Structures are given as structure tokens and as C-alpha cells.
Amino acid sequence: MRIPLVFGAWLDHEPGWLPPEEADSLLAALRDELGWEQREIVLFGQRILQPRLIAWAGDVGYRYSGQTLEPRPFTPAAQRLLARVRERANVPFNHVLANRYRSGDDSMGLHADDEPELGEDPVVAIVSLGTSRRLVIRPRRKGAPQRHDLDLSHGSLLVMGGTCQRHYMHGVPRQPGLQSERISLTFRRLLRPP
Template identity: 50%
Template structure:
């Protein structure tokens, strides 16, 4: 029995066209009740279309400038990057109570473990716990680690439906990362593996402690630093994975955090 459910309460929608470098203002318009069998979830499951930036409705109307816009329940800030990459930052996406309930449910449902990866010819333990979940056949390989998907848990299924609506595309997999404290981290990298396809959309949902998230251009230029707090959703789209690396550095004294990065593995038929 899921102790929490999501039901979307719709508000007015608007084009995601804002350009802004400062991230983090809050707007408590989020009104979510939890319902795993929402109409939005069923319609998204039926359409199951390919999830690239050009087809996901994320690149519309870039010419308009202005402050962050309110899309439905959350404040959405658009950040333009180099060479056609861009970010969409939803703050808040889940309320603190909803994010806390999701965190607790995932700690019970998800088989988190510390994996061994290969970096620069050496085997090392990842400085965090992780788990890979997805549709049957949605396998994923990175840093010498090959992952077969665990089934979707009740909590992950509910969160997937909500994130799919915000991203305007479907996802068939999610990487769950659990940072046990400030000493856990993630090195800078790009999510550009072949199985993710051209210009992948990566939707990153944060739960728990606030942590710094850094994006840096591969060939020099302005870094972008975001403070990702509980219940925030960050969508990386366009050519971001081709031209940028991102990571989560160590931060002393920070508490536990969980991050869910929803992805689409190419060539997998959704059940």
C-alpha cells in the first residue's frame, strides 16, 4: 500500500521561455495530492513517444526574454547554455512534506548499493549508493558498469508519471543516487552514452538535503552553479550533454540526499 499519492491540480500553463542565470526563488503554488492512478499517468503511458529535446516540446519560443514564469503549480526558470543547450528548473516541484514522504518510501523500496566502477583504468567504489530501475530491456552501461533494470516500485512509478508531465515526454528508466552525507559526491561527467540517443532529455528530481550542482562547458566558458533543494526538478535538454559536464561536489556537513535522474533508453518498447 502506497502511503502517499500524487494527483495533479492543474493551473494555467505558459510557454517555457524565460532566460535567467539566478536560480532558486520559491513560489509555494504547488498543490499536490497523491494518487497513483491519475489520468495523466494513463495518457502518458499510451502515447509513449520518443523523448528527444526537439520532439518533447521543450524548445519552443526561445526569443522572448523575462523573469521566471509560473507553469501550473511551480515556478519554472529557463537557463540558456552554449550551443543550443538549456535547463528548465522547477521550484518547487514537490512540497517539503511530499518530498519527505517520497524519500522515506524510496529508502524502503529501492535496493540501494555501492557499485564498483572503472575510472582511468582503476576499479573504485562509487562515493554514493545507487540503483537502476526501468522497463524490461532498459539496460544501461557507464564507466565500465553494466546495469540491468530492477522493476519500477510503486513510489517510482508515481514520481515518473508526474515528471513525465512536466517534461512533456516519456521515460523508461531512472538512476537513483543516494548521497549519505556531504562526503558523498558525483564527479563531473556527461550523460551521452549511445543508448540515450541524440540530444537526450534528462530529468533530475532532488529529495532531502540541499546540494550544489555544477555544469561546466567542455571547451571553456561560463560555469553554471545551481543549489538543488528538496522537491526541485531540473530538466537538462537540447545539446547540453554534448557540450557540458555536470557533477555534485563534496560539501561538508550536509545531510542525506536522494536524486532521481529519469532517462529514456532507445529501442525499448514500453509495456
């Protein structure tokens, strides 16, 4: 379902994108295959542990939040999913960042995916597996209309496109009391360094 936002931004949300059995087996495979770690980031000059686990794959290094994710090969399950997401979004993604929210205490702060190596107005696709979590989407400009909250369920796909990263921020707030896990995979197209 295409959701137009203001200023040329849009979302494309497809809740049942992966059939449940396929989503189940992907969740199990990615949990095992990916090299999960909890990284330190620098926030307001202080080193803190990210409140979630991450893993990634791609043949171009990615710098974000003061850290560098060095190139790593795609695992078999991540490679299969990459091919499907590329075809569905019609974008030649070459990088995936996986986030593992171990419970409702894990989260991701409001941010935009606007690093220089993504180029102007990048399309970013998010595949969700496991427990549903709320993705909040907020306009950057105070008073601008249209905030959006979406519950991203098992097997769903969300594509953020147009000027979304220029005009909106997104994040996954804590949901205290939630005991179960979610893995999200965010697909990006990184431009190669010159």
C-alpha cells in the same frame, strides 16, 4: 524557470516542484523501497567503489562507467514519480537512476549523460529529495562562457535539455561538513537495443 545556456543548451529549474509533504513522503518511500547498493566502477584502469549508493529501475539495461545496470521493475513510489516527471517534461522517460549521497563526503564527478543508448541530445530530468546539494555545470570547451552552479533543494526539478549533454558536463562535488542525506532521481529515455 528556463535558463538558456550557449550552443543550444538549456536548463529548466523549478525549486518548489513537489509540495514539501509530498517530497517528505517520497523520500521516506524511496529510501525503503529501492534496492540500494554501492558499486565498483573502473576509473583510469582501477577498480574503486563509487562514492555514493545507487539504485535504478527500467525495463532496458543501461551501461555507464564500465558497469551494466540490468533491467529492474519500478517500485510503486518510483512509478508514481515517473508518471509526474513524464508529464511535466513531456518526454516518455523509461529509466530512473537514483543516487544516494549519504553525507557531504559522497559525490559525483563531472560527466555528461551521453551514452549511445540515450540517442542524440537527450533530455535528462533530476528530482532532488532531502538535503540541498550543489550541482555544478561546466562547459566542455575551455574558455566557453557560462558556467552554472545550482543548489538543488528538497522537491526541486531540474531538466537538462537541448545540446546540454554535448556541450556541458555536470557533477555533484563533495561538501565537507555536511552530515545529512540527499537522494536524486535522474530520469532518462533509453532507446531499445535493435
